[in-house]
Amino acid sequence: MSQIQRRVAPKGDFNRDxxxxxxxxxxxxxxxxxxxxxxxQAIIQLGCVVQHPAKQIVFQxxxxxxxxxxxxxxxxxxxxxxxxxxEAILSILEPGDVMGEMALFDxxxxxxxxxAMDHCTMLGLWRRDFLPFLERNPHVAMKLLSGLSQRLRxxxxxxxxLSFLNLPAxxxxxxxxxxxxxxxxxxxxxxxxxxxxxxxLGNLVGVSRESVNRQIxxxxxxxxxxxxxxxxILKNSDALFRESLNFER
Numbered sequence: 001m002s003q004i005q006r007r008v009a010p011k012g013d014f015n016r017d018x019x020x021x022x023x024x025x026x027x028x029x030x031x032x033x034x035x036x037x038x039x040x041q042a043i044i045q046l047g048c049v050v051q052h053p054a055k056q057i058v059f060q061x062x063x064x065x066x067x068x069x070x071x072x073x074x075x076x077x078x079x080x081x082x083x084x085x086x087e088a089i090l091s092i093l094e095p096g097d098v099m100g101e102m103a104l105f106d107x108x109x110x111x112x113x114x115x116a117m118d119h120c121t122m123l124g125l126w127r128r129d130f131l132p133f134l135e136r137n138p139h140v141a142m143k144l145l146s147g148l149s150q151r152l153r154x155x156x157x158x159x160x161x162l163s164f165l166n167l168p169a170x171x172x173x174x175x176x177x178x179x180x181x182x183x184x185x186x187x188x189x190x191x192x193x194x195x196x197x198x199x200x201l202g203n204l205v206g207v208s209r210e211s212v213n214r215q216i217x218x219x220x221x222x223x224x225x226x227x228x229x230x231x232x233i234l235k236n237s238d239a240l241f242r243e244s245l246n247f248e249r
Contacts, residue, residue, distance in 0.1 A: 022037055024096035027096065028097045029096075052116040058076060058099075061080060065108055068100040069100055071097045071121075074116060075194075076115060077091070078113070087203050089200060092178075094181065104130045104131075169245070169246045172240040172243040176241060188226070189233045195230035222239075
């Protein structure tokens with residue numbers, strides 16, 4: 001049995017009655033967005049409930065990829081670590097997000113590490129159950145192929161756009177995205193309900209903590225945002241939006 005299989009829930013945790021918000025899945029997963037309610041529910045019924053405590057590694061880069069996970073409760077971070085130990089956070093996922101989809105098709109090793117930020121409840125779908133389902137339902141395979149193509153196009157566009165952005169623009173886009181996902185409107189601005197250190201922000205943007213510190217300090221002085229012990233309040237999101245459109249290197 002592989003390392004990742006030892007970490008997930010046993011067969012006894014199989015639960016065909018697990019509540020999954022299909023509409024939320026459509027909003028957050030390119031793969032599920034192309035499926036009908038009937039097809040999406042049929043795939044979900046193949047799943048198995050998985051629990052992961054906070055701070056636990058869900059799977060690591062290089063591990064065998066034999067299943068995907070649908071996040072039902074909690075949050076996880078997706079990251080890579082350099083040879084000298086520096087972490088780059090690729091994204092932060094929340095309920096409704098799907099991770100490890102490619103493993104269902106190619107069975108290749110994981111391309112990133114996923115770590116639980118909170119106690120997480122997930123629904124796992126294994127390749128050994130999924131591939132026979134596709135063989136019995138070829139129309140679903142065609143829809144999923146279309147979804148994967150959409151994701152590839154979106155990724156190409158994202159990489160191309162980010163390559164032209166300077167640090168303030170990249171950081172502004174990250175903060176605006178966090179505001180959309182975790183923001184709550186207050187009397188002083190949009191409070192991001194996710195505490196992030198400057199090092200974690202640097203990992204999200206792909207720069208050093210010192211670089212993020214300098215830019216955050218400039219924005220605090222200009223009343224664009226407040227940053228206190230990891231808590232971020234966007235006081236002038238219009239200014240951040242204008243900064244996010246700056247393509248000067």
